Amino acid sequence: MNNLIPSQISGAVLGSVLAMGLCFPVLAQDAPDVGPHPPMPAKAMESHIGNITGHSQDAKGDYRRYCAGCHGDLGDGNGENAVWLDPRPRDFTLATFKCRSTPTGTLPLDSDLYNTIGRGITNSNMPIWNTFTKEQRANLVAYIKTFSPRWEKEKAGDPIPVPPETPITIESIAHGKALFTKLECWKCHGPEGKGDGPSAATLTDSKDQPIRPYNFAAGKEDSRFKCGSTNQDIYKIFMTGVDGTPMPSFADTIQPNDAWDLVHFLRVLQVQRPSKENAVLKAAGGKIPPYVDKQDNKSENQEMPSQSDDKSTGGGK
Amino acid sequence: MRLKRFYLVLLSLVVCSSMMFAGTVSGKITYTGTPAKQKPIDMSKEPSCAKQHATPVTTETVVTGAGNTLENVVVYVSAGADDANAPAQAVTFTQKGCQYLPHVLAMHTNQELKVLNDDQTSHNIHPLAKVNREWNKSQPPGSPPLDAKFDQPEFISVKCNIHPWMHGWFAVLKTNHYAISKDDGTFSIPDLPPGKYTLTAWQEDYGTKTADITITGKETKTQDFTFTAKPY
Numbered sequence: 414m415n416n417l418i419p420s421q422i423s424g425a426v427l428g429s430v431l432a433m434g435l436c437f438p439v440l441a442q443d444a445p446d447v448g449p450h451p452p453m454p455a456k457a458m459e460s461h462i463g464n465i466t467g468h469s470q471d472a473k474g475d476y477r478r479y480c481a482g483c484h485g486d487l488g489d490g491n492g493e494n495a496v497w498l499d500p501r502p503r504d505f506t507l508a509t510f511k512c513r514s515t516p517t518g519t520l521p522l523d524s525d526l527y528n529t530i531g532r533g534i535t536n537s538n539m540p541i542w543n544t545f546t547k548e549q550r551a552n553l554v555a556y557i558k559t560f561s562p563r564w565e566k567e568k569a570g571d572p573i574p575v576p577p578e579t580p581i582t583i584e585s586i587a588h589g590k591a592l593f594t595k596l597e598c599w600k601c602h603g604p605e606g607k608g609d610g611p612s613a614a615t616l617t618d619s620k621d622q623p624i625r626p627y628n629f630a631a632g633k634e635d636s637r638f639k640c641g642s643t644n645q646d647i648y649k650i651f652m653t654g655v656d657g658t659p660m661p662s663f664a665d666t667i668q669p670n671d672a673w674d675l676v677h678f679l680r681v682l683q684v685q686r687p688s689k690e691n692a693v694l695k696a697a698g699g700k701i702p703p704y705v706d707k708q709d710n711k712s713e714n715q716e717m718p719s720q721s722d723d724k725s726t727g728g729g730k
Numbered sequence: 731m732r733l734k735r736f737y738l739v740l741l742s743l744v745v746c747s748s749m750m751f752a753g754t755v756s757g758k759i760t761y762t763g764t765p766a767k768q769k770p771i772d773m774s775k776e777p778s779c780a781k782q783h784a785t786p787v788t789t790e791t792v793v794t795g796a797g798n799t800l801e802n803v804v805v806y807v808s809a810g811a812d813d814a815n816a817p818a819q820a821v822t823f824t825q826k827g828c829q830y831l832p833h834v835l836a837m838h839t840n841q842e843l844k845v846l847n848d849d850q851t852s853h854n855i856h857p858l859a860k861v862n863r864e865w866n867k868s869q870p871p872g873s874p875p876l877d878a879k880f881d882q883p884e885f886i887s888v889k890c891n892i893h894p895w896m897h898g899w900f901a902v903l904k905t906n907h908y909a910i911s912k913d914d915g916t917f918s919i920p921d922l923p924p925g926k927y928t929l930t931a932w933q934e935d936y937g938t939k940t941a942d943i944t945i946t947g948k949e950t951k952t953q954d955f956t957f958t959a960k961p962y
Contacts, residue, residue, distance in 0.1 A: 436790045509864055518865030596870055597852040610776045615894035619858050656867050660892030661854035661866040666873055 458564060460523040467551030469521075475549055476556050483538065488560030498538050501622055508561035509553075509619070512640035517654040517662035519570025520563060521542045528641075535637045573652045573664055575645050579673040581689050584704075589678025591704035592671060594717040596663065601626040601710050604717050606682030619657045626659075629682035636686050644706035647676045659697045705716040753945035756918035757952050758799040759911045759931060763959035765792045771895045778850040779828035779893070789895070789933050790833045792959070799915025800957060802834045803933045804885075804901045806908035807919070808940065810927035814906050816841035820877075823888075823891050823898070825869070830888065830898030835936070837900065839883055844875040851893075857900060858887045866877050866891075885932060899934055931955040 424452060460467035477486065483502040485492040490504035503510070512529045513521035530550050533541035541551065560562040579585060593599060601616060603609040606629030618624045627638065640650050654662030667675065680690035681701070694701065754861050768788035773780035793801040820842035824831040826849060837843055847869045855876060856866040861884040869876055880886065880902040890896035901908075907927075909917040919929075922945045931939045936957040943951050 507860075508863075517867060518863040595852065596868060597892045612892055612894055614893060619864060655864065656864060659854070659856065659866070660867040661856065661891070663868045665876065666868050666870050 423708070430531065445541075456559060458555045458558040460527070460551050460558065462524050462527045462547075462551050462554065465547055465551045467553070467555040469552065469555040472549070472552035472556035475545070475553060479542070482551070488549065488557070499622070500618070500624065502538075505560035506556050507657075508563040511655045511657060512573040512650075513570070513653050513656070514604065514649055515570030515653065515663060516573060517656055520567055522569050522572060523551075523554050526557060527551060530554070532641065535639050537639075573649065574669075575648050575652075576669045578644055578676075579670055581677050581693050583693055583702065585674045585677045586681055586690060586694060587677050587678075587704040589674040589676070589704050590701050592675045593678055594665070596666070599717050601659065603623045604630065606630055606679070616659045618659070624658055629679060630684055630719070632683070634687060636683055644673075644676050645678055646681070648672055652676065738845075751947045752921045752923050753948060754918060754950045755918045755922060755929065755943055755945070755953050756950060757805075757925075757954040759805070759915045759955050759957070759960045760798045760918065761794070761957045764961050765959040766962045767792055768792065771855055773828055773893075773895070776828055776851055776893060782827035782941055784866055785894050787827075787829065788800070789897070790829075791897075792933070793833070793913075795913050795915055797915070799911075799913075800933060801911055802832075802835050802917065803911040803915075803917070803931050803955070803957075804834060804903075804908060805911065805917045805919065805929060805931045805955070806836070806901075806903050807905050807922070808928050808930040809896075810903050810925055811907050811922075813904050814838075815916045817906060820844045822846060823900075825849055825855075825890070825896070828853075828890075828893045828896055830896060832898075832910070834899045834901060834910055836910055837880075837902055837905055839902055839904050840879050843878045843880075845869065845878065845898070846875050847871060847873055852869070853890045853896070854892055856889045856891055858889060859884060860886075862886065862902070876942065885934075901932065931957075933957055935960060 458469040463581075474606065481492055483492040483494045483498060484490055485502075488505035490502040492502060495502050508520060510521045510525065510529075511534075513519070513525050515521055515525070529541045529548050530545070530553060533539050545553070599606075599610050601608075601610045601614045603613065603626075606627075608626040608628035608631075610626065613626050616624050618711065624721060638646060638650060639655070640646055651660075652662065652664045652667070654660055654664075663672070677690050678701075680686075681689045681694050684691070746953065759839040768791065771787045771789065773783065773787065790802065795801055800805045816838040821835055821837045822844050823835050828849060828851070835843075847853055850871050852868060854866060854868045856864075857878075857880075858864060859880065861882045862880040864877075867876060882902065883904045884900075884902050886900040886902060888898045888900055901910075907919050907922060909919045911916055911917045924945050924947055926942065926944050929941050931941075936959070939955045939957065941953050941955065943953055945951060
């Protein structure tokens with residue numbers, strides 16, 4: 414090496430660079446960038462939330478800065494932080510979403526995704542992105558839609574209607590408890606809604622990751638559900654189901670009035686959270702009476718094990 | 731009028747002749763090696779189902795018969811047949827005794843599927859589709875049949891999350907030329923017009939095997955498939 418004169422070196426370098434340029438013209442022109450990229454050009458998508466129109470092209474910077482760390486540049490939920498997270502970040506390439514107002518197996522509304530971004534997801538690492546402007550959130554919704562071709566081929570489902578709430582009464586709560594038993598909600602959520610039902614330990618999501626049923630009893634005033642905190646949100650969660658998880662849709666099996674009864678019972682499972690439902694229960698002496706169907710005078714509330722039974726047979730194993 | 735009748739006769743001749751010259755492929759599915767022992771299922775947490783079973787119930791991932799035969803293998807024409815439309819009649823998937831009947835259900839894309847709950851307990855039907863849309867619906871006892879369709883070919887794993895031992899498969903195919911091996915491992919696919927076909931045999935744990943066959947006329951071709959058992 415020592416006896417090579419500079420001109421020889423530069424000549425050799427120049428020659429090899431030229432040769433490389435000739436042999437690999439594409440490589441030579443590659444931009445110095447890191448990480449995988451979506452196949453370009455990704456089709457530009459739009460979102461419509463109220464009178465705001467989101468444009469996917471305008472969200473590229475925000476997505477790479479705030480979202481890609483977990484959801485990945487390709488939107489497949491394999492960002493560099495993903496391995497440390499439980500539950501794992503959403504894989505947008507499947508276009509399967511938990512929080513929807515649309516039936517199970519259908520695409521959510523743009524506003525569903527928009528609300529999820531602003532609300533964050535309880536019991537997960539998805540933060541509340543209330544620092545974004547409305548336009549930024551709408552643009553990100555449009556960007557999420559570039560990751561799956563389903564958004565070009567399919568329309569969002571028709572939203573499941575949420576009728577006006579029925580009065581909160583002890584009878585409504587009692588009927589809700591009967592439904593909780595009959596529909597086997599307690600098999601996963603547990604007889605007292607602590608997420609400790611007999612099947613709880615066996616549950617996995619659709620990517621075979623272990624998943625816990627919601628624990629209603631945990632949390633206090635601030636206790637929230639994954640997809641919102643109002644009674645309307647609870648109504649929607651079990652009517653739409655939580656796609657990608659073991660939580661099914663009950664839209665075909667519960668009548669609207671019955672669904673409100675179930676909502677009222679679920680609220681009293683949140684024992685530490687002040688609510689109108691808990692006040693009604695307290696006023697009734699703190700005990701839920703057995704539900705008697707007025708039409709056929711038959712009690713439906715027989716099968717769920719009591720607390721003491723649960724200790725011997727429940728708890729998963 | 732007379733012309734119309736002539737065409738009808740001609741049409742029936744064409745249909746009949748194609749039926750007359752259609753062949754059948756049949757065979758037997760076997761395995762080599764030692765399959766994993768199926769695990770016993772404890773249904774004691776669901777007494778209404780447990781009492782329906784006089785004999786112990788096991789998982790059905792690999793169901794074997796005498797002479798190293800395999801049941802529940804889907805054999806279908808994966809290439810060569812025209813993409814026929816879905817038959818008008820529905821296929822039925824029944825939940826009974828906290829098991830799926832049948833364990834593997836084959837259907838055409840867009841064919842109507844009816845899911846029945848014959849049990850005294852609520853089930854949730856959760857097809858873990860990857861290509862088709864994934865959905866998950868509750869079905870309490872006494873509910874009407876649940877209707878569904880899948881528009882893409884796919885082998886879909888089906889679960890009930892409430893009763894975690896319940897597991898089955900939907901084999902959604904883009905052909906009507908298929909059969910599922912019986913308890914003696916045999917299968918038979920009739921009504922194959924003359925032509926060259928690729929047959930695929932699919933077993934939920936052992937994967938797929940393929941074979942090329944040619945049907946020249948009214949004949950019965952034999953095509954057996956042998957899978958290698960997984961010991962665990």
